[in-house]
Amino acid sequence: xxxxxxxxxxxxxxxxxxxxxxxxxxxxxxxxxxxxxxxxxxxxxxxxxxxxxxxxxxxxxxxxxxxxxxxxxxxxxxxxxxxxxxxxxxxxxxxxxxxxxxxxxxxxxxxxxxxxxxxxxxxxxxxxxxxxxxxxxxxxxxxxxxxxxxxxxxxxxxxxxxxxxxxxxxxxxxxxxxxxxxxxxxxxxxxxxxxxxxxxxxxxxxxxxxxxxxxxxxxxxxxxxxxxxxxxxxxxxxxxxxxxxxxxxxxxxxxxxxxxxxxxxxxxxxxxxxxxxxxxxxxxxxxxxxxxxxxxxxxxxxxxxxxxxxxxxxxxxxxxxxxxxxxxxxxxxxxxxxxxxxxxxxxxxxxxxxxxxxxxxxxxxxxxxxxxxxxxxxxxxxxxxxxxxxxxxxxxxxxxxxxxxxxxxxxxxx
Numbered sequence: 001x002x003x004x005x006x007x008x009x010x011x012x013x014x015x016x017x018x019x020x021x022x023x024x025x026x027x028x029x030x031x032x033x034x035x036x037x038x039x040x041x042x043x044x045x046x047x048x049x050x051x052x053x054x055x056x057x058x059x060x061x062x063x064x065x066x067x068x069x070x071x072x073x074x075x076x077x078x079x080x081x082x083x084x085x086x087x088x089x090x091x092x093x094x095x096x097x098x099x100x101x102x103x104x105x106x107x108x109x110x111x112x113x114x115x116x117x118x119x120x121x122x123x124x125x126x127x128x129x130x131x132x133x134x135x136x137x138x139x140x141x142x143x144x145x146x147x148x149x150x151x152x153x154x155x156x157x158x159x160x161x162x163x164x165x166x167x168x169x170x171x172x173x174x175x176x177x178x179x180x181x182x183x184x185x186x187x188x189x190x191x192x193x194x195x196x197x198x199x200x201x202x203x204x205x206x207x208x209x210x211x212x213x214x215x216x217x218x219x220x221x222x223x224x225x226x227x228x229x230x231x232x233x234x235x236x237x238x239x240x241x242x243x244x245x246x247x248x249x250x251x252x253x254x255x256x257x258x259x260x261x262x263x264x265x266x267x268x269x270x271x272x273x274x275x276x277x278x279x280x281x282x283x284x285x286x287x288x289x290x291x292x293x294x295x296x297x298x299x300x301x302x303x304x305x306x307x308x309x310x311x312x313x314x315x316x317x318x319x320x321x322x323x324x325x326x327x328x329x330x331x332x333x334x335x336x337x338x339x340x341x342x343x344x345x346x347x348x349x350x351x352x353x354x355x356x357x358x359x360x361x362x363x364x365x366x367x368x369x370x371x372x373x374x375x376x377x378x379x380x381x382x383x384x385x386x387x388x389x390x391x392x393x394x395x396x397x398x399x400x401x402x403x404x405x406x407x408x409x410x411x412x413x414x
Contacts (some may be wrong), residue, residue: 019045023079030075037066038076051088051114052080058094058122068092070101077108084111093121093147102129106136117145121175130157138167147175149203158185162192169198177205177236187221193232194225205238205264219246223253226260236264238293244273251277255284262291266321270294275303279310282317291319295352304331308338311345321349323377329357336363339371348376351391361387 020042027034041056054076058067068076073092080087090105097105102125109115118137125133130153137143148161158181164171176189186207193199219242226232242250247270254260268274278294281287299307304327311317322335332353339345365380365387374394381388 019047019079026075026078032071035066035072037063038068038072052086053089054087055091057091068095070098073097073101074104077104084108085114087112087115089117090115091119093119095123097123099126099129103132106132109136114142116142119147121147122150125151125153127154127157131160134160134164137164140168141170143168144170145173149175150178153179155182155185159188162189165192165196165199171198173201174199175203177203180208182208183218186218190221190225194228197231199232201234202232203236205236207240209241216243216246219249223250227253227256230259232260234262235260238264238266240268242268244271247274248277251281254281258286258288261288263289264293266293267296270297271299272302272306275299275306279306282310282314287314287316289316292317293321295321295323297325299325301328301331305334308334312338312341315344317345319347320345323349323352327353328355329360332356332360333363336360336367339367346375347394351377356389358387361389
């Protein structure tokens with residue numbers, strides 16, 4: 001009996017058997033080689049479960065050479081036929097899905113009305129695939145998490161996904177960073193989120209720039225978004241080329257916002273003038289910001305001193321990333337002095353500076369005995385009247401982390 005007839009036989013005779021056998025039969029009927037990662041997944045799935053999570057991560061060590069392709073996405077959808085309403089979470093990050101595979105997924109999602117979380121990070125989806133997804137997910141009442149980071153949906157895809165915000169009132173977490181989104185897409189997204197009160201976590205990092213453009217051109221739109229929005233808690237503007245003028249505009253409007261708790265401004269070419277604007281915001285009585293990321297800018301010693309003055313009086317900040325800012329011993333010493341006064345900061349990242357002198361190291365050694373273990377990402381040692389330091393992993397994971405999914409509360413580490 002050839003593979004095609006064997007596949008049909010299995011489908012007919014084993015209709016009510018386990019899903020792994022059904023998937024094997026569909027592969028045989030369509031003459032497509034079985035994918036071991038998908039087969040392993042189906043062996044662990046029980047058909048009678050109320051909720052089923054489809055989790056096949058391409059960056060898993062067991063799946064690295066067995067990533068889900070477009071053909072197998074279609075086969076998976078067919079295997080789950082009749083069970084669409086049981087699907088809860090879909091996590092297919094870092095696989096080999098293109099628009100063709102997403103089309104099969106989109107058709108499946110039209111019936112999977114109880115899906116709450118979709119993660120397609122790091123695939124090869126373009127605007128066409130994003131539009132297919134947007135149509136399929138329109139009006140979904142359970143979807144609260146959508147991650148398309150690291151694809152190529154572009155401006156048109158961004159606008160299509162942005163429309164979901166109007167029709168999906170439960171959508172809380174939207175990640176469309178690193179997607180080659182240009183000026184019009186960023187402005188459209190900012191304008192929609194500005195009048196929306198349900199999005200709580202938004203990642204719009206690393207947009208696409210024409211050679212003559214900088215992020216200052218859309219800073220006004222982002223600033224108005226922050227002034228008007230009363231629901232957004234976490235926002236990533238990493239790699240937006242905002243520079244000091246853009247930061248000033250955003251911070252002036254942020255003075256009107258008392259909801260944002262985490263802000264990522266890493267890699268925005270911020271120098272001392274930008275630090276002055278950030279410091280003004282941090283010093284205000286109503287500041288509620290708990291996490292601030294300023295890594296990979298160019299603040300220098302003057303910027304560090306400005307931030308130190310703000311930290312000395314700030315009462316909300318619990319996490320501060322100030323790595324790779326070309327700060328020398330003088331600036332680092334002033335930061336250490338401010339931390340003697342600050343009582344709220346719980347986690348600090350500074351190790352990316354190669355200019356710790358003896359004064360700064362001595363001050364941080366004094367702080368080690370007063371602060372909880374792991375509060376900073378390095379440890380100072382004194383050997384023969386000389387101070388030295390070593391990196392310490394304080395458990396800060398450089399990725400978007402979600403906890404307490406059922407209550408839609410998030411913690412964002414970057």
